[in-house]
Structures are given as structure tokens and as C-alpha cells.
Amino acid sequence: xxxxxxxxxxxxxxxxxxxxxxxxxxxxxxxxxxxxxxxxxxxxxxxxxxxxxxxxxxxxxxxxxxxxxxxxxxxxxxxxxxxxxxxxxxxxxxxxxxxxxxxxxxxxxxxxxxxxxxxxxxxxxxxxxxxxxxxxxxxxxxxxxxxxxxxxxxxxxxxxxxxxxxxxxxxxxxxxxxxxxxxxxxxxxxxxxxxxxxxxxxxxxxxx
Amino acid sequence: xxxxxxxxxxxxxxxxxxxxxxxxxxxxxxxxxxxxxxxxxxxxxxxxxxxxxxxxxxxxxxxxxxxxxxxxxxxxxxxxxxxxxxxxxxxxxxxxxxxxxxxxxxxxxxxxxxxxxxxxxxxxxxxxxxxxxxxxxxxxxxxxxxxxxxxxxxxxxxxxxxxxxxxxxxxxxxxxxxxxxxxxxxxxxxxxxxxxxxxxxxxxxxxxxxxxxxxxxxxxxxxxxxxxxxxxxxxxxxxxxxxxxxxxxxxxxxxxxxxxxxxxxxxxxxxxxxxxxxxxxxxxxxxxxxxxxxxxxxxxxxxxxxxxxxxxxxxxxxxxxxxxxxxxxxxxxxxxxxxxxxxxxxxxxxxxxxxxxxxxxxxxxxxxxxxxxxxxxxxxxxxxxxxxxxxxxxxxxxxxxxxxxxxxxxxxxxxxxxxxxxxxxxxxxxxxxxxxxxx
Numbered sequence: 026x027x028x029x030x031x032x033x034x035x036x037x038x039x040x041x042x043x044x045x046x047x048x049x050x051x052x053x054x055x056x057x058x059x060x061x062x063x064x065x066x067x068x069x070x071x072x073x074x075x076x077x078x079x080x081x082x083x084x085x086x087x088x089x090x091x092x093x094x095x096x097x098x099x100x101x102x103x104x105x106x107x108x109x110x111x112x113x114x115x116x117x118x119x120x121x122x123x124x125x126x127x128x129x130x131x132x133x134x135x136x137x138x139x140x141x142x143x144x145x146x147x148x149x150x151x152x153x154x155x156x157x158x159x160x161x162x163x164x165x166x167x168x169x170x171x172x173x174x175x176x177x178x179x180x181x182x183x184x185x186x187x188x189x190x191x192x193x194x195x196x197x198x199x200x201x202x203x204x205x206x207x208x209x210x211x212x213x214x215x216x217x218x219x220x221x222x223x224x225x226x227x228x229x230x231x232x233x
Numbered sequence: 234x235x236x237x238x239x240x241x242x243x244x245x246x247x248x249x250x251x252x253x254x255x256x257x258x259x260x261x262x263x264x265x266x267x268x269x270x271x272x273x274x275x276x277x278x279x280x281x282x283x284x285x286x287x288x289x290x291x292x293x294x295x296x297x298x299x300x301x302x303x304x305x306x307x308x309x310x311x312x313x314x315x316x317x318x319x320x321x322x323x324x325x326x327x328x329x330x331x332x333x334x335x336x337x338x339x340x341x342x343x344x345x346x347x348x349x350x351x352x353x354x355x356x357x358x359x360x361x362x363x364x365x366x367x368x369x370x371x372x373x374x375x376x377x378x379x380x381x382x383x384x385x386x387x388x389x390x391x392x393x394x395x396x397x398x399x400x401x402x403x404x405x406x407x408x409x410x411x412x413x414x415x416x417x418x419x420x421x422x423x424x425x426x427x428x429x430x431x432x433x434x435x436x437x438x439x440x441x442x443x444x445x446x447x448x449x450x451x452x453x454x455x456x457x458x459x460x461x462x463x464x465x466x467x468x469x470x471x472x473x474x475x476x477x478x479x480x481x482x483x484x485x486x487x488x489x490x491x492x493x494x495x496x497x498x499x500x501x502x503x504x505x506x507x508x509x510x511x512x513x514x515x516x517x518x519x520x521x522x523x524x525x526x527x528x529x530x531x532x533x534x535x536x537x538x539x540x541x542x543x544x545x546x547x548x549x550x551x552x553x554x555x556x557x558x559x560x561x562x563x564x565x566x567x568x569x570x571x572x573x574x575x576x577x578x579x580x581x582x583x584x585x586x587x588x589x590x591x592x593x594x595x596x597x598x599x600x601x602x603x604x605x606x607x608x609x610x611x612x613x614x615x616x617x618x619x620x621x622x623x624x625x626x627x628x629x630x631x632x633x634x635x636x637x638x639x640x641x642x643x644x645x646x647x648x649x650x651x652x653x654x655x656x657x658x659x660x661x662x663x664x665x666x667x668x669x670x671x672x
Binding site: 069073085 | 243244247248251253278279281282283285286288289290291292293294295297298299301302303305306307661664665668669670
């Protein structure tokens with residue numbers, strides 16, 4: 026959306042907090058796309074820069090979607106290795122981050138398929154570790170539970186918007202959804218999450 | 234919800250906060266937001282959700298990931314930058330190759346069998362005596378003209394295979410022939426065989442024949458350029474060799490080669506020369522010859538015939554010389570009638586057998602080398618279009634009927650299998666979906 030205003034309301038708060046999202050701070054002169062093309066031509070340093078920009082966002086992408094931290098690490102590493110393998114095929118027709126998250130989504134879906142298959146036929150334990158065992162914080166546990174209660178697609182739309190900072194169009198492209206559907210699902214997810222989190226917030230206030 | 238008092242939708246407000254509204258629309262929604270307490274509260278809810286989510290912080294990336302990825306990126310040969318073949322693909326290739334090899338193993342034997350069969354009907358060449366241990370299929374075939382020029386005599390001299398002499402399709406070389414047949418020369422095969430059959434017929438006794446009686450069969454497939462001329466020439470050949478056509482069918486269709494299928498009967502004495510002339514009509518694309526030895530059958534028949542005739546004669550003598558009751562006389566006459574019936578049946582069989590020996594069967598397929606012709610087809614285009622339409626409708630109706638019949642026939646069985654397999658599959662699918670949602 027070329028004439029869209031900057032996300033001055035929600036994201037300004039996010040930038041204040043510094044922890045709201047994992048979107049990379051792209052202040053460098055070289056854009057992601059230029060770096061990727063340079064890497065495809067053989068400049069290894071370009072990839073190092075890209076890795077620095079996206080290692081935390083990508084790890085966060087998997088960490089919030091996969092309960093097991095070890096699996097999240099494996100998947101993040103696998104995604105970067107897939108980027109390395111597919112560098113020669115990269116074309117700067119789309120934003121690098123869209124391409125990166127598309128790869129990440131494919132890897133995530135494959136992981137979910139395999140895990141579900143194992144759980145269905147082999148009876149392997151599903152990825153719901155105990156909070157204490159996972160070393161999770163209370164906020165993380167609360168957020169996981171709240172987000173898990175959302176519809177699967179609504180949840181993906183919300184996470185992609187809130188943490189990966191993708192535009193509606195990019196989310197629609199990733200999830201193969203029309204723009205209006207993305208907006209309505211995002212709205213529904215936010216309202217549902219507000220309803221889920223409101224009692225918890227009230228309890229916290231009362232406790233204080 | 235947009236109303237007259239509240240012209241901004243909640244989703245628009247959210248899109249404004251996300252920076253996803255076009256500028257003109259964003260200005261309008263912003264202006265509304267400044268004065269609308271309800272929208273301000275909604276915006277506060279959106280911000281609250283974002284603030285809550287902002288508390289969900291993930292830990293730092295483990296250093297192991299960085300070490301592995303950077304090491305891979307710095308590798309001199311970046312493995313898989315152009316991953317044409319991956320390990321999983323090789324597995325697929327291996328599985329595909331194994332399946333293809335299995336199919337090939339299944340198909341190859343049938344191909345060999347179908348090619349060997351016609352060769353077994355061919356004649357053994359004179360220069361290669363046949364032995365029982367030698368596979369028949371490995372022997373090169375001998376044509377009829379070679380046979381006529383001495384090959385047959387030498388072939389008959391070769392030791393025969395110990396087998397069933399009453400087999401339907403024996404190769405000539407499989408027959409064990411006494412020395413008398415060795416004297417047969419070119420052009421005298423049929424005559425000699427025929428003479429032997431005459432002798433056997435005239436003997437009409439229990440003496441065992443000493444020369445083979447062979448019922449010959451020749452299959453010819455010939456491609457001709459000038460179909461009418463070839464047909465005329467064929468008639469002349471048949472007439473010249475005193476043969477006749479037992480069955481003839483000719484197919485002539487538009488824009489297609491003409492085909493003549495003729496089942497000829499040619500005297501055995503002349504079959505070699507007749508076949509040679511027929512083959513000169515065009516290009517031989519297929520030829521096979523076979524001979525069935527009927528000597529033993531003929532001898533058995535002759536012996537049984539002789540016995541029956543003697544029995545009949547004895548019964549007639551009894552009827553003429555003895556006297557007795559009417560019942561006895563009637564019984565003897567009945568017996569005479571029965572024996573007479575048997576004799577007539579056997580005489581008929583004998584004549585048929587001798588006819589098969591005297592007249593070789595030549596099954597001829599005459600195919601025209603068709604060349605596409607210019608000119609208007611005999612059937613008008615409109616008629617052909619109409620015919621095609623009707624045929625199409627008929628085919629469609631037939632297919633629909635076939636589908637209905639198939640559903641009726643196979644439906645109950647399919648339903649049972651669906652119940653047997655479908656219910657567990659549904660349960661597994663549901664469990665899979667549940668697990669997928671939990672992960």
C-alpha cells in the first residue's frame with residue numbers, strides 16, 4: 026500500500042518498549058534485498074549482515090510458535106540453511122523478509138505435519154512441555170495459553186502482525202488470504218485476545 | 234459497524250493504528266477518533282493488546298545457531314546453493330528405478346513368449362539336424378520353397394522328437410519318418426504323400442502305413458501395391474493349380490487399405506509351386522507353415538473300418554443263412570443298422586482326413602499398400618458430421634449406462650469397504666487434526 030501512513034500509533038509504542046516486536050532495525054545503507062543479491066554473487070559478508078538482522082526475529086518466530094525451545098532452535102537454523110541453499114534462486118521481486126518468512130512457514134508446517142504424524146501413529150508426546158520444565162516465564166505461559174485459544178489462522182495473522190511486523194498484504198501473500206480477510210481476522214483476533222487477557226489484567230491489578 | 238452517528242468501522246480504526254489505511258481515509262478516521270470517545274476506547278483496547286503481547290519476550294538466540302550458520306555460509310563450496318539433487322530425491326529415484334525394473338521383469342517374459350510361439354511352427358533346416366535337447370525356438374525357419382528343393386527330404390531324415398504324433402500343430406521336422414520318405418525330391422512331396430494316402434485307402438486293412446500322411450497348413454501375409462491385379466492373379470493361380478477358395482472375405486473402406494482374407498485349398502502336390510507364386514504377388518510380411526501327421530489316425534480309422542465291415546458282413550450272413558424268431562431277426566437288423574452307421578461315420582472321417590492330406594490349407598491375408606488419395610470422399614461431410622454426432626450421443630449414453638451399471642454392481646462392495654476402512658481412517662484423521670492443532 027504505497028500511500029499508507031506509517032504505523033505511528035501502535036508501533037510507536039512498540040519502539041518505545043523495545044521488546045514489542047522482533048522486526049530488524051534496518052538502518053543500514055544496504056537493503057535486505059541488496060545484501061541477498063550480493064550474497065548470491067559470492068559476498069559472504071552480506072549474509073553475515075543479514076543474519077545479524079534476522080537471527081533474533083526468526084528465532085522469535087519459531088520460539089513463539091513451537092513450545093519446545095530445542096525444536097525452535099533447530100527450525101531457525103534450518104531456515105537459515107535453506108536461505109543459504111536457495112540463495113542462487115533468490116530474485117528481488119519480493120521483499121527479503123517476505124521470502125524469509127515464507128521459507129520459515131514452509132519449514133514450520135513440515136515440522137507440524139511430522140510432529141502430528143508421530144503423535145497420531147506413534148503416540149509420541151505432543152509439544153506441550155510443562156512451563157517449569159521449559160523454563161518459561163509467567164507472562165510467556167499466559168500469552169501462550171491465550172494465543173492458543175485463538176483460531177489457528179487468526180493466531181497466525183495476529184502473530185505475523187504484532188511480532189514480525191508484516192503488512193496486511195504480506196500476511197495475505199504468506200497465508201494465501203485476501204486483504205479484507207486478513208483485516209477482519211486480525212480484528213477478530215485482537216478482540217478475542219483482549220477478552221481473554223482482560224480478566225487476567227484485572228486480577229493482576231487487584232493483587233497489586 | 235458504520236452508522237450515521239458513527240461513520241467509522243472498528244476495522245478501519247484498527248487499520249489506521251496499523252498504518253494500513255490510504256491517506257485520505259486515514260485523515261477522515263483520525264479526525265473522527267479525536268472526537269469519538271467510543272472509538273478512543275476501542276483504540277485503547279487495541280493498544281492494550283499490543284502492550285500485553287509486548288511482554289512476551291523470547292530469549293536470545295543460542296550461540297550454537299550462529300556458529301553453525303556462519304560456518305555454513307563461509308564454507309568454500311556452499312553445499313546446496315543449487316540443490317539439483319538432494320538425498321531425498323535420490324531415494325525417490327531409487328524407489329522409482331526399482332519399480333520400473335520390477336515392471337520390466339514382469340513384461341519381458343510375456344514379450345519373449347509371444348515372439349517365440351510363431352517360430353515353433355517353422356520348418357527345421359536340413360543343415361541342422363534336430364535334437365531333443367535343442368530348443369526349437371533357436372532354429373532358423375525354413376521356407377516352403379527351400380523345403381521343396383530338398384530340405385524336406387533331409388529334414389525328414391533327421392531324428393524326430395519323441396512326442397505326441399496326434400498334436401495339432403507339429404513342425405514337419407518333429408515327425409519321425411521312415412526311410413522311404415527320404416527318396417522324396419523337390420516337387421514330389423505332395424504327390425508322394427498323396428500316393429501313400431491312396432495306397433492306405435485302397436489297402437483298407439490293418440497294415441501299418443510306412444510313410445507319413447501330413448495335413449499341411451500355410452499362413453501367408455502379403456502386402457501388395459496393386460490390389461485388383463493381385464486379386465486377379467490370385468484367382469488365376471488358384472485355378473491353375475486346381476485349388477479352390479474355402480472362405481473368402483474382402484474389406485474395402487474409404488480412405489483405408491483394402492484387405493482380402495482367403496482360405497484356400499490347394500492340392501498337396503502343387504502347394505509348393507502355388508505358394509511360391511502367391512508370394513510373388515507382393516512383399517511377404519508374414520509366413521508360417523505347419524504340418525500335422527495323421528498317419529496313425531488314418532491307420533486306426535482304416536483298421537476300425539475294416540473290422541466294422543467284416544462285422545457287417547457276418548451279420549448279413551447270419552441274416553441270410555439262419556432262421557429264427559422274428560425278434561431275433563429284428564435284433565440282427567438293428568445291429569446291422571448300427572454297424573452301418575458306424576461305417577458311414579468312419580468313412581466320412583476318413584475322407585475328411587484324406588482331403589486334408591490331399592489339399593493343403595493356405596490361409597492368405599492380402600493387404601494393400603495404401604496411398605492416400607485426393608478427391609472428395611464418398612460420404613458427404615454433412616452425413617459424416619451427423620453420424621459422428623449420433624455416435625457421440627450413443628457413446629455418451631452407453632458410458633452413462635455403464636457407469637450406472639458399475640455403481641449398481643460395485644456399489645455395495647465399495648460401501649462395505651468404505652465402512653471397514655473409512656471409519657478407522659476417519660478416526661485417525663480426527664486424531665491427526667487434533668494433534669496438529671495442539672502443536
